[in-house]
Amino acid sequence: MNIALLGYGRMGQTIEQIAIKRGHNIVLKVDKDDTDYDITKADVAIDFSIPNVAFNNISNCLNNNIPVISGTTGWLDNYDNAVALCEEKKGAFIYASNFSLGVNIFFELNKTLAKMMSTLEQYNVSMEEIHHTKKLDAPSGTAITLAEGIINNNPHYDGWMLDDKADKKLPIVAKRIEDVPGTHTVTYQSEVDTITIDHVAHNRQGFALGAVIASEWIVGKTGVFTMNDVLNIG
Numbered sequence: 001m002n003i004a005l006l007g008y009g010r011m012g013q014t015i016e017q018i019a020i021k022r023g024h025n026i027v028l029k030v031d032k033d034d035t036d037y038d039i040t041k042a043d044v045a046i047d048f049s050i051p052n053v054a055f056n057n058i059s060n061c062l063n064n065n066i067p068v069i070s071g072t073t074g075w076l077d078n079y080d081n082a083v084a085l086c087e088e089k090k091g092a093f094i095y096a097s098n099f100s101l102g103v104n105i106f107f108e109l110n111k112t113l114a115k116m117m118s119t120l121e122q123y124n125v126s127m128e129e130i131h132h133t134k135k136l137d138a139p140s141g142t143a144i145t146l147a148e149g150i151i152n153n154n155p156h157y158d159g160w161m162l163d164d165k166a167d168k169k170l171p172i173v174a175k176r177i178e179d180v181p182g183t184h185t186v187t188y189q190s191e192v193d194t195i196t197i198d199h200v201a202h203n204r205q206g207f208a209l210g211a212v213i214a215s216e217w218i219v220g221k222t223g224v225f226t227m228n229d230v231l232n233i234g
């Protein structure tokens with residue numbers, strides 16, 4: 001498969017290594033100053049760029065009928081526009097806040113736990129995410145997906161709040177510590193005990209492998225998909 005990498009930073013470079021090991025060719029590497037490129041030489045594009053360019057990158061792929069995988073976080077104000085464009089162009093698109101198999105299982109575990117805890121009013125839920133100091137957005141996309149998994153399954157919460165507290169808002173604390181690839185912890189606390197579930201990424205290989213698997217899966221398909229479709233879970 002011929003793959004275009006939109007964003008050639010930490011993730012783009014890790015994806016390149018895994019894609020080559022799986023027998024693919026990297027035909028395009030696009031970074032900040034690369035404005036004049038031909039996306040049509042790719043069979044599929046993988047976008048791991050920065051929040052304020054992701055939607056443009058995705059639109060360019062859909063306008064040129066190239067299936068696109070995006071892992072960039074912090075651009076979701078435009079997610080519905082990306083979905084509408086994909087439907088209009090009869091294209092193929094997947095966004096995931098986290099492509100790793102482990103986190104996608106963790107998402108399902110989080111939803112199941114949220115359902116179980118939803119009638120137990122003595123527990124308050126909170127979340128912490130820790131990432132490297134170069135991360136541009138907070139809270140992480142993964143933390144937002146986890147928060148949505150709780151809010152949709154527990155009527156005591158109707159939103160989330162970063163580094164603050166308010167009634168019915170799930171509090172999220174975002175910490176930045178050098179070189180941490182990504183740690184997410186969900187905590188239920190009562191007066192008598194604490195329940196925590198966490199996912200700790202040891203490196204970026206899991207995110208990158210998931211993105212390559214998603215790109216292999218999407219070629220030849222039409223529609224807007226999620227990692228649950230790719231992994232057949234959920």
Ligand SMILES: NC(=O)C1=CN([C@@H]2O[C@H](COP(=O)(O)OP(=O)(O)OC[C@H]3O[C@@H](n4cnc5c(N)ncnc54)[C@H](OP(=O)(O)O)[C@@H]3O)[C@@H](O)[C@H]2O)C=CC1
Pocket residue numbers: 006007008009010011012030031032033048049050051053057070071072073074096097098099100207
């Ligand atoms: N969904 C998931 O599983 C995961 C998501 N992420 C997300 O992926 C994104 C990238 O992460 P990471 O690789 O660590 O970040 P990096 O900063 O290492 O890489 C981003 C790259 O995008 C480049 N870039 C800037 N402008 C453009 C443009 N117009 N078109 C294409 N590329 C551009 C940057 O170039 P320059 O440096 O020259 O500005 C940089 O090389 C983040 O949003 C992060 O949150 C990260 C890990 C996993």
Ligand SMILES: O=C(O)C1=N[C@H](C(=O)O)C[C@H](O)C1
Pocket residue numbers: 073097098131132135136139140141142143181182183
């Ligand atoms: O920026 C990162 O590094 C990561 N970003 C994603 C997010 O915002 O959830 C996924 C992963 O945690 C690493």
